[in-house]
Amino acid sequence: MPKLNGMTALRVAVADDSVLLREGLVRVLEDAGIDVVGSFGDADALLAAIPELAPDAVVLDVRMARTPSAAWRRGMRATATSARGGC
Secondary structure, X not given: OOEEOOEEOOEEEEEOXXXXXXXXXXXXXXXXXXXEEEEEOOXXXXXXXXXXXXXXXXXXXXXXXXXXXXXXXXXXXXXXXXXXXXX
């Protein structure tokens, strides 16, 4: 697991339907010492991977096609609750 200043790096998952933006964001985060544990082109794939990846944070383009933000937030809360024991 990557470390920054002797501390465990923040684990982040990224979702954006723009490949260019997603790859650029991943690069910026990694250059800052953040551990990007997953990169996804749609919110459904991210949501399905969260229990296994257990990221500390998620960076999500809430305006992605096919991502109704309110419905996705409900799914995220349910997934985070089962994966981490609370949200």
